[in-house]
Amino acid sequence: MSQDNTAGMPHGDHAPPDLSRYTLATPVEVVHHLASIAKSGHMVTVFSNKGKTFILTRFLEVDAKRGVLLLDWGADPVTNEQLLASERNVFVCSPEGVKTQFVTTAARKVMLDSGPAFEVDLPEQVIKLQRREFFRIQTPVGNPVSCHIADYPHQPLDLVLFDISLGGCSLWLPAPQTPGFELGQQYQNCTFELKPMGSLRVGIEIRHHLSTRLRNGNDAVRVGCAFLNMTPSSETLVQRYVGHLERERRALVG
Structure with missing residues (x-):
């Protein structure tokens, strides 16, 4: 895979959100959740090299006795070597809409009957966002909504907006390596044109990343954002817009 500057952990003055109530911290909970992801075959993104590179992979096996997690070997030799050289790696996935994130130490190369694989020690804890705080709805593909970030550097x-809720949204990055979208990064001067309801002017804070493979085979990344400085009128605008999209969706499937 190519260089990716979007995967850094919270830094500077940006404090990470309080996720303690969503944290799995016992070995039994961790093993059970990771094993369910392995069974589903869901794609997982591993950010390595201090967030500068990433690889798309799958969990092969969760070995509770040895305390290790086995991962599918990547197709790109350069990215494989970068992962092996990374001391700290961030795993992110979203099986069935349940966002999962955890950190491990260095990966090791092991040989299985099927060929090479990565092996990492099981994490001590896993963040599992079990439910969404607000109803979230995807925005129209045929009439995309844009977020204009006026205070983006330079x-x-x-x-392009992927989905929206009263609490935040997710945005497609123009390229996986787009800089300036590390976890915790904030932008204060953002405008969303929520037609036909009006313009939403708020700040955003980057909360998570999700890598996916598009139908054309290309890799893409979108970032989940929390809205900042929402006023009562802003909340009303978003609620009206979400309701408008839901009515349109129901009309199409009804």
């Missing part, structure tokens, strides 16, 4: 940036 020049303003427009990103």
Whole structure:
């Protein structure tokens, strides 16, 4: 895979959100959840090299007795070596809409009957966001909504909106290596054109990343954001817009 600067952990003055109530911290809980992901065959993104590179993989096996997790070997030799050289790795996936994130120490190369694989020690804890705080709905593909980030470094940036809720949204990055979207990064001057309801002007904070493979085979990354500085009128605008999209969706499937 290519270089990716979007995967850093919270830094600077940006404090990470309080996720303690979503944390699995016992070995039994951790093993059970990771084993269910392995069984589903869901794609997992591993950010390595201090968030500068990433690899898409799958869990092969969760070995509770040895305390290790086996991962599928990647197709790109350079990225494989970067993962092996990384001392700290961040795993992110979203099986069935349940966002999962955890950190491990260095990966090791092991040989299985099927060929090479990665092996990492099981994490001590796993963050599992079991439910969404707000109803979230995808925005129209045929009439995409853009987020205009006026205070993006050097020049303003427009990103396509994937979905939205009262609490936040997710945005497609123009390229997996787009800089400036580390976890905890904030932008204060953002405008969303929520047609036909009006313009939403808020701040955003980057809360998570999700890598996916598009139908054309290309890799893409979207970032989940929390809204900042929401006013009562802003909340009303978003609620009206979400309701509008839901009515349109029901009309199409009804």
